[in-house]
Amino acid sequence: MTTQSSSHPVDAQLAAPAPLTPAGSGVGVEFKGVQRHFGAVTALQGLDLQIHAGELVALLGPSGCGKTTALRLLAGFDRPDAGAITVGGRDVTKVPAHKRDMGMVFQAYSLFPNMSVRQNVAFGLRMRGRAKADRLTRADELLEMVGLGDAGDRYPYQLSGGQQQRVAIARALAIEPTVLLLDEPLSALDARVRHQLRGEIRQVQQRLGITALFVTHDQSEALSLADRVGVMSSGRLEQIDTPENVYRYPATAFVAEFVGAMNRVGGRIGDDGQVVVLGQRIPPTTPDAYAPGTAVEALLRPEALQVTLDSGGPGEIIERTFLGSSVRLRVSLEDGHELLVEGPSHGAVLPLGARVTLRVVADRVAVTERGAPAPAISPQL
Amino acid sequence: MSAIEFEAIAPRRVAPPQPRTAARPRPRAWRVLILVSMAVFYVLPLVCAVKFSLINQKGTYGPQNYTAIVNNGALSDALILSLEIAAITAAVAVLLVFPTTVLVRLKLPKLTVVMEAVTILPIVVPPIVIAAGLLQMKETAPLWVVNTFFNHPLTILTPLYVVLAMPLMYRAIDTGLRAIDLHTLVDASRSLGAGWPTTLWRVVLPNVQTAVLGGMFLTIALCLGEVVIANQLDQSNLTFPLEMIQFASQDNAPGISVAMALVALLFTFLLLFMLSFLARRRGGRTARVV
Numbered sequence: 001m002t003t004q005s006s007s008h009p010v011d012a013q014l015a016a017p018a019p020l021t022p023a024g025s026g027v028g029v030e031f032k033g034v035q036r037h038f039g040a041v042t043a044l045q046g047l048d049l050q051i052h053a054g055e056l057v058a059l060l061g062p063s064g065c066g067k068t069t070a071l072r073l074l075a076g077f078d079r080p081d082a083g084a085i086t087v088g089g090r091d092v093t094k095v096p097a098h099k100r101d102m103g104m105v106f107q108a109y110s111l112f113p114n115m116s117v118r119q120n121v122a123f124g125l126r127m128r129g130r131a132k133a134d135r136l137t138r139a140d141e142l143l144e145m146v147g148l149g150d151a152g153d154r155y156p157y158q159l160s161g162g163q164q165q166r167v168a169i170a171r172a173l174a175i176e177p178t179v180l181l182l183d184e185p186l187s188a189l190d191a192r193v194r195h196q197l198r199g200e201i202r203q204v205q206q207r208l209g210i211t212a213l214f215v216t217h218d219q220s221e222a223l224s225l226a227d228r229v230g231v232m233s234s235g236r237l238e239q240i241d242t243p244e245n246v247y248r249y250p251a252t253a254f255v256a257e258f259v260g261a262m263n264r265v266g267g268r269i270g271d272d273g274q275v276v277v278l279g280q281r282i283p284p285t286t287p288d289a290y291a292p293g294t295a296v297e298a299l300l301r302p303e304a305l306q307v308t309l310d311s312g313g314p315g316e317i318i319e320r321t322f323l324g325s326s327v328r329l330r331v332s333l334e335d336g337h338e339l340l341v342e343g344p345s346h347g348a349v350l351p352l353g354a355r356v357t358l359r360v361v362a363d364r365v366a367v368t369e370r371g372a373p374a375p376a377i378s379p380q381l
Numbered sequence: 382m383s384a385i386e387f388e389a390i391a392p393r394r395v396a397p398p399q400p401r402t403a404a405r406p407r408p409r410a411w412r413v414l415i416l417v418s419m420a421v422f423y424v425l426p427l428v429c430a431v432k433f434s435l436i437n438q439k440g441t442y443g444p445q446n447y448t449a450i451v452n453n454g455a456l457s458d459a460l461i462l463s464l465e466i467a468a469i470t471a472a473v474a475v476l477l478v479f480p481t482t483v484l485v486r487l488k489l490p491k492l493t494v495v496m497e498a499v500t501i502l503p504i505v506v507p508p509i510v511i512a513a514g515l516l517q518m519k520e521t522a523p524l525w526v527v528n529t530f531f532n533h534p535l536t537i538l539t540p541l542y543v544v545l546a547m548p549l550m551y552r553a554i555d556t557g558l559r560a561i562d563l564h565t566l567v568d569a570s571r572s573l574g575a576g577w578p579t580t581l582w583r584v585v586l587p588n589v590q591t592a593v594l595g596g597m598f599l600t601i602a603l604c605l606g607e608v609v610i611a612n613q614l615d616q617s618n619l620t621f622p623l624e625m626i627q628f629a630s631q632d633n634a635p636g637i638s639v640a641m642a643l644v645a646l647l648f649t650f651l652l653l654f655m656l657s658f659l660a661r662r663r664g665g666r667t668a669r670v671v
Contacts, residue, residue, distance in 0.1 A: 101574075108562050123573050
C-alpha cells in the first residue's frame with residue numbers, strides 16, 4: 001500500500017532519467033465550500049478539500065456521489081454555483097478550461113482519431129506555440145517514457161486500449177500541467193492491463209512530483225494508488241485520510257460499508273465508553289459519540305474477526321470460499337445473523353458445518369446506532 | 382529518455398486476411414432477377430439518354446451536343462452561376478449548421494427536438510409556397526431590400542438554398558457527431574489549451590469530415606437541380622437547370638439539354654464517389670476509437 005509520495009519504496013527502484021519537470025513541482029489545490037446543482041439535483045453540497053503539492057488524492061464513491069463533478073470543476077469544464085477553487089493559491093474558479101494548464105486523462109479513449117500518436121502528444125504544445133521540431137522531440141521523449149517510442153507514426157485505432165491510455169497520459173504530461181486529473185482512466189481496460197497501468201501512473205506521478213486528483217469508483221484502485229483517499233456520498237466528502245485509515249478506521253457508516261466488506265454486529269456502549277461486542281470490550285473509533293448504554297451496531301471487517309473451532313460455539317460455518325491467499329467464511333449465529341470472516345488460507349482447514357467461536361481482533365471499532373439504515377450501496381462481499 | 386518504468390508493448394499488428402475456404406453460395410434465381418430488373422430500371426434510361434445526347438442535329442453520332450455546352454456562352458454562364466451558388470450555399474450552410482449542431486449536442490441537448498423540427502420545415506413547406514411568399518415580399522419590401530437581394534440570383538437564391546439545404550446538412554452533421562465521443566474529444570482539446578475555434582476546426586471538424594462533405598455534396602446536388610424557386614424569382618439570369626429546361630423546350634436542341642443533364646448527373650456521381658472514397662479512408666481510423 002502506498003503512503004506519502006516522498007517515501008514510497010518504488011522510488012528506490014527508479015533509474016534517473018532527465019525529469020520532465022523537477023520533482024516536487026506540483027502545486028496545492030483547494031476546494032472551498034464548492035457547491036454545484038443540476039436542477040433539483042445537488043451534485044456537490046459545499047465541498048471542502050485540500051490537496052497538497054505533489055500529492056495524489058483519490059476521490060472514491062458510488063455513481064452520482066459528485067466525484068466527477070468535482071473533477072470537472074477543477075478542470076474548468078464546469079463552474080460552481082458557490083464556493084471557490086484555488087490552484088497554487090490562485091483563484092481559478094472563473095478561469096476557462098483551456099487556460100488552466102491541467103492535464104487530464106479520461107475514462108473513454110480520448111485520443112484525436114484524425115491525428116497520429118505523435119501529433120496527439122504534441123497537440124498541447126502546439127496550442128502553446130512551441131516550435132514544430134521542439135514539440136515533436138518532446139512528444140517522442142514522452143512516448144519513449146510510456147514505452148511507446150516506436151508508435152509515434154501510428155494512429156489511435158492501431159493501438160490497444162492500454163496503449164491508447166498510455167498515449168493519453170503522455171499527452172496530458174506533455175504540457176507540464178500544474179495538476180494531473182485522472183477520470184477513471186483504467187475502468188475501460190482489462191484487469192491485467194489495469195493493474196499494470198495503475199502502478200505506472202503512480203510511478204510517473206511520483207517521479208514528476210505532480211499534484212494529481214484521481215476519480216474512481218474502484219476501491220482497490222483508490223486504496224492502492226493514492227496518498228489520501230476521499231470517500232464521497234451524495235455530494236459530500238464523508239472522509240479523507242490515508243488509505244489505511246479509511247479502511248481501518250472509517251469515520252462514518254457509509255465509509256465503513258462502501259470501502260471493503262463489512263459486518264454489522266449488535267452491541268452496546270459500556271459504562272466506560274467502550275463498545276461491548278461479541279463479549280469483548282473495544283474502544284470506538286469516535287469516542288463519546290454515543291452515551292453509555294446505547295444499543296449500537298459494531299462495524300467489523302471480515303479480517304477483524306477470528307474463528308476458533310469450538311463444538312459448543314455460537315456460530316456454524318455455512319459457506320467457505322477459497323480466495324487464494326485467504327479464505328472467506330460465512331458464519332451463521334444462533335440468532336440467525338450471518339457474519340463474514342476472512343483469514344489466511346494457509347491455516348487449518350475449517351470444514352463446513354463446524355461450530356466455532358468468534359473473536360474480534362481489531363484495536364478500534366466503528367459503530368452506528370442500532371437500526372440505522374445501511375447505505376444504498378452494494379459492498380463487495 | 383529511456384523506458385524504465387513502462388513495459389514496451391509492440392503496436393498491434395493487423396493479421397493478414399485469411400483465405401476463404403468455404404465456397405460462396407450460388408445466388409438464387411430470384412436474386413439475379415431483382416438485380417437485372419433494377420439494372421434495367423436504372424441503367425437503361427441512362428444508356429438511352431447517353432445515346433440520345435450523342436445524336437447531333439444532322440442525325441449522326443458525335444460529341445457536338447457536349448461541345449455546345451462549352452462553346453455556348455449562355456450555357457457556360459449558367460453553369461458557372463449554378464456552381465457559384467452551390468459552392469457559396471454549401472459553405473454558408475456548413476458555417477451555420479456545424480457550430481450550431483455542436484453547440485446543441487454539447488450544451489443544449491434539450492433543444493435537439495426543436496432543431497429537428499425546425500430543420501425539417503424546408504421539406505414540409507413546398508418550394509412553390511416559399512417562392513410565392515418571396516414574390517409577395519418583393520412587392521412590399523423596401524426598395525433597398527429589393528435592390529440588394531432580388532436583383533441577382535446569387536443574392537436571392539443563395540440564402541434560400543441555405544434554408545433548403547438545412548435538413549440535409551443538419552442530419553448529415555448530426556449523424557457524424559453522434560458517431561464520435563464529442564464530449565470527451567472537446568474536453569480533451571480544451572484541457573490541452575485549445576480554445577473553442579481551434580477545437581472545432583482542428584479536432585471536431587476533421588472527425589466529422591465525411592459527414593460534412595456528405596452534407597455539402599447533397600447541398601451542391603440540390604442547388605444544381607432546383608428549378609421551382611429559381612424559375613419564379615429570376616428570369617434574366619438563368620441557372621443551369623433552367624437553361625436545361627429552356628433547351629429541352631426548343632425543337633432544334635433537345636440533345637444539348639440531355640447532354641447537360643448527363644453532365645450534371647456525372648458531376649454529382651463524382652462527388653458521391655469522392656465521398657465514398659474519403660469515407661473508406663477515414664472509416665478505418667475512427668472505427669475502433671469512437
